[in-house]
Amino acid sequence: MKDRVSMVFIQYGQIDVQDGAFVVIDQNGVRMHIPVGSVACIMLEPGTRVSHAAVHLASTVGTLLVWVGESGVRLYASGQPGGARADRLLYQAKLALDDDLRLKVVRKMYEFRFGEPAPQRRSVEQLRGIEGVRVRETYKLLAQQYKVNWRARNYDRHQWDAADIPNRCLSAATSCLYGITEAAVLAAGYAPAVGFIHTGKPLSFVYDIADLFKFETVVPLAFRVAAKSPPQPEREVRVACRxxxxxxxxLGRIIPTIEExxxxxxxxxxxxxPESVPPAIPNAESIGDAGHRTQ
Structure with a gap:
């Protein structure tokens, strides 16, 4: 996973497998080859059609297909590459269901995110509230740093274009981050829905992990793009995220962070x-002796 390209966006084309290759065919019949096995996730925008053979190939090589809205700011559905492993899923569920264990994990997330230990004698709900306050202040500070007119994180999922440019940039940036985080979570064998801070949503664990990286990666990037007021802010954000x-x-940091x-x-x-589902993306077996590198 760590050696893969993070994501590819596809718009307007038929996705199929021809001559063993994953290709996109435009309306004029021109083919473009996509190295599907070298990509973590492929974002399918409106105007795309995908064949059964293409979905099967993506699943075989462990590439996540994500159906998104225009400019990648809505997430409709995703295809699971390989699925959760029984042992990892049971481990994750045990941590999430035990209140004491869950609190330990949440405290670690707080420490990882803010660089300091979480306040003592606080419940998960109290830590979530403290985190929310710090997040809102961080948005304000970054907006000031990049000289962006910022009111609040506010958007309507049914009227994305009605949002201001900073919110549109943030939506596009976080969508990209959620896509590659979900690909990593699934590749590692965990369940996206079993979260610790976020709960009750299909991607709760994805949001938990993505939030650990959000303010060092995509949020500053989104404000930097928004400060320029480009004519196509979402596209600029996607290219910058890539x-x-x-x-x-x-991608090389997400799975080790999950384990930590x-x-x-x-x-x-x-x-x-013995009968458990194997890893979605298994490590290649070396033909050399231990300690020797092979290509």
Whole structure:
């Protein structure tokens, strides 16, 4: 996962498999090859159609397909590459269902995000409230830093274009972050819905993990783009996110961070039974001896 391109957006075209290759065919019949096995997630915008063979190939190589709205600011559905592993899922669920273990994980998330230990003798709900206040203040500080006119994080999912440019940029940027985070969560064998701070949503755990990186990556980027008031802010944000994810090697950090956060619960993951689902993206087996590199 860490060596993959973070994401590719596809708009207006038929996605199919021809001659064993994952291709996009435009209205004139021109084919463009997409190296599907080298991409973490593919965002499908309106105007795309995808064949059964293409979905099967993406699933086989562990690439997440995400159906999004125009400019990637809505997320409609996603195709799961490989699914959760039984041992990882049970480990995650045990941590989330035990109040004491869940609090340990939430405290670790707070420490990771803000660089300081969480206040003592606070419940998950109280920490969530403290986090909300700090997040709102961080938005204000970053808006001032980039000289952006900022009122609040406010948008209507049914009227995206009615939002101001800073909110449109933030929506596009966080959508990109959620896409690659969901791909990493699924590749590691965890369940996107079983969250610790966020609960009750299909992507609760994705939001938990993405929030750990949000204010060091996509939020400053979104404000920087918004400050320029470009004619196509969402597109500029997407291109900037792609470059940022590559330069910061974000995909190489997400899964180790998940393991570090969950380890705060101080319990051992259960052993995987022989019949369990294998990793979505297994490590390649080396033909050399231990300690030797092979290509």
């Amino acid at each position: 470059d940022l994810f590559r330069s910061s090697k974000l 956060i969950l380890a705060a619960g101080e319990i051992q993951p259960p052993e995987a039974p």
